[in-house]
Amino acid sequence: MTDLGPxxxxxxxxVFSTSDGFYISKEKYIQxxxxxxxxxxxxxxxxxxELNVKLQPTDGDPLPDPTRYRHLVGSLVYLAITRPDISYPVHILSQFVSAPTTVHYSHLFRVFHYLRGTITRRLFFPRSSSLRLQCYSDATWASDPSDRCSLSAYCVFLGGLLIAWKTKKQTMVSCSSVEAELRAMALLTAEVTWLRWLLADFGVSITTPSGFV
Known part of the structure; x- marks a missing residue:
């Protein structure tokens, strides 16, 4: 084994280390x-x-060669590991990798225009933080026009540290917005339960209840 330093x-x-904490980014990767x-x-x-965009498989004309679209979307999926702000559009665009169209490609362009202007954004992990899990969830009801499925999304903070986030389409059709919200909450609850077990394995004891919003 070789010690490569910090x-x-x-x-x-x-990874950038300061006296206050750590910054994690993918600026070079985006470049x-x-x-x-x-x-x-x-x-x-x-x-x-854009707000209230509902893409469908039949929008636009099929791309003659979808290889480039698939490559770029796959790269964005990896980028979303450290950029939660693109989690939602990447989730939407990745649903059309099997048969992308010109409309899907134009929305992919927009993500890259956004990244060009926000290339220096990064995640910050302070050295000192409380050990309380604060959780946020939301859902869009029947937002997929092709199958009327809802979308779940959540993010989890450990004190001031953003440690988990996800955007996922629900597998069943919700009959109301309340049902869609409950499914999103159930997905978040499973994630928080796993995180508490994981932190316990690391020797981090969390005695306070997790906050849900």
Missing amino acids: LRYFLGIE DLLARAAFGDERTVETPM
Whole structure:
């Protein structure tokens, strides 16, 4: 084994250590991804996806070669490990990798325009933080126009540290927005239960109840 010193770069993830905590980013990975994408448009946008967009498989014309779309979406899936702000659009766009269209491709372009303007954003993990789990969940009711399934999303903070997040389509059709919210809460509850067990294995004892919002 070789001691390579303090961790600074690993699998595209950059780690910066300060007296206050650690910063984790993928700035170089995004730069390389933008170079591979070869977008000539230098515009930036404020959000990775427009509000109330409901994409369908039949939108637009099929791409003659979907390879490029699949490659870029796959790269964004890995990027979302450290960029929770693109979790939702990546989840939506990844549903069309089998048969992408020109409309799907244009929305993929928007994500890259957003990344160009937010390339320096990073996650911060302070050295000192409380050990209380604070959890947030939400759901969109019947948001998929093709099968009317709802979407669940959550994020979990350990004190001031964002440690888990997810966007996932529900497997069954919810008959009301309340039912969709309950399914999202159930997904989050399972995640929090696992996190408490994991932290206990690390010797981190959490005695306070987890907060749900």
